[in-house]
Amino acid sequence: MSPGAVTPAAPAGSSGPLVASTAPVVSSGPPARDSVSPGRGGGGPGRAPSLLDVGTEHDPHAFYRTLRTRFPLVYDERSDAWLISRYADVRGALADPRLVVPPSGRTLVHREGGTHSAHRALVSPAFRGAALAALTAGVERTAYVLARRIAAREEADLVAEFCHWLPTAAVVGALGLPYEDTARVHAWCRSGLDHLGGHHPELEVFLRPYIARRRAHPGADLLSALCTARTDGRRLSDEAVAGLAGTLLGAGGETTARALGSFLANLLDHPGQLAVIRTRPTLTQGAWAESLRRDPPLHIVERRALAPVGVIPEGATVACLLGSAGRDPARFADPDRYDAFRADPGDLAYGSGRHFCPGPLLAALTAEHGLHALMSVAPALRWVPGFRPVPEGPVSPSPRALRVLLH
Numbered sequence: 001m002s003p004g005a006v007t008p009a010a011p012a013g014s015s016g017p018l019v020a021s022t023a024p025v026v027s028s029g030p031p032a033r034d035s036v037s038p039g040r041g042g043g044g045p046g047r048a049p050s051l052l053d054v055g056t057e058h059d060p061h062a063f064y065r066t067l068r069t070r071f072p073l074v075y076d077e078r079s080d081a082w083l084i085s086r087y088a089d090v091r092g093a094l095a096d097p098r099l100v101v102p103p104s105g106r107t108l109v110h111r112e113g114g115t116h117s118a119h120r121a122l123v124s125p126a127f128r129g130a131a132l133a134a135l136t137a138g139v140e141r142t143a144y145v146l147a148r149r150i151a152a153r154e155e156a157d158l159v160a161e162f163c164h165w166l167p168t169a170a171v172v173g174a175l176g177l178p179y180e181d182t183a184r185v186h187a188w189c190r191s192g193l194d195h196l197g198g199h200h201p202e203l204e205v206f207l208r209p210y211i212a213r214r215r216a217h218p219g220a221d222l223l224s225a226l227c228t229a230r231t232d233g234r235r236l237s238d239e240a241v242a243g244l245a246g247t248l249l250g251a252g253g254e255t256t257a258r259a260l261g262s263f264l265a266n267l268l269d270h271p272g273q274l275a276v277i278r279t280r281p282t283l284t285q286g287a288w289a290e291s292l293r294r295d296p297p298l299h300i301v302e303r304r305a306l307a308p309v310g311v312i313p314e315g316a317t318v319a320c321l322l323g324s325a326g327r328d329p330a331r332f333a334d335p336d337r338y339d340a341f342r343a344d345p346g347d348l349a350y351g352s353g354r355h356f357c358p359g360p361l362l363a364a365l366t367a368e369h370g371l372h373a374l375m376s377v378a379p380a381l382r383w384v385p386g387f388r389p390v391p392e393g394p395v396s397p398s399p400r401a402l403r404v405l406l407h
């Protein structure tokens, strides 16, 4: 997918301003002189709103609008982070080598430099080419099994009964773990594994015998690849293998599950568009990308400044607001609208630069097979009358439930 307009990254070592915006770059400390009300989710007139303001969690978009228009780069005292909200600036920040992932964890995404490249090189091949093709059959089969389980019913909740299972099963398959263990793994994913945290004590205990077996008898799966790989001439420790597996389960499982929930909600809200996609499945990928633009499952990615970057001091935390960037009117026409046929929805929901997500193809095929499986058993899929999806989740809202009629 074409990423569209890009702000060139500031060169390493440059101390020029990070945000090349025309709007004033201000701090939320002293009040700004103009007194346009920040609106819902905002602070007082002229004062920059905070990420932690009441209401922002459930509807961050009013807050993002205020930031984009009036405070494109701002220090948010309450969250102790510099907020970046415009599309071009978010891309620029993610490409800037002076802004690194905070070393708050031990997983792939928390690493930089040579170790990061080495660990990335280990997992990336599993998500392209022949390995990805091999995964496709498993994802497709699981999607149909899940869809058939609810097919005879009149009503279902697609979040609880479909979205939360399919992506975890896809990564369980990629790792070569038994599909029957998906339920246990899924429970761990829901209690502690997220896109950035790959260590979960129970998961590690569960994985230990599989790691021992794969070290002795490697197969063609991703867990075997991790067990047999060498970085700097040495094998990865059991803990590192379990950490990478946990990252993949957290990243691929929960994140894709939430994205799938938003995708189905967007289509169910636009039955005309859903009907077109049902008859022309090749349009599914565009519809999925558009949902990720409008409702990404990760609204924030965090960075730490290694050196001063414009007004951002060394050591400061920077929050790159993906959820805001995807709705920047300077990049996307009518950005709040869901348009499954939008020509260029971009791919910023997967990040940018050296930490760009390695899983877009797996996520996209999970969405594609998921939707097709549901359509095959329930071509008249629609909301339960009167039902409206309620978003849940701190700063990355996705529907808590999707109550649908199947026939």
Ligand code: HEM
Binding pocket: 101, 108, 109, 110, 120, 123, 171, 195, 247, 248, 249, 251, 252, 253, 255, 256, 259, 292, 296, 297, 298, 301, 302, 348, 349, 350, 351, 352, 354, 355, 356, 357, 358, 359, 360, 362, 363
């Ligand atoms: C809709 C689904 C997904 C979305 C929106 C998404 C989004 C992202 C984003 C924004 C990042 C960058 C984080 C940063 O820069 O700090 C990232 C990194 C990552 N994602 Fe995903 N992701 C998705 C699915 C997946 C899947 C299916 C996998 C694998 C099974 C995966 C594995 C990873 C890993 C390992 C990283 C760390 C990469 C690195 O640090 O080099 N993600 N993802």
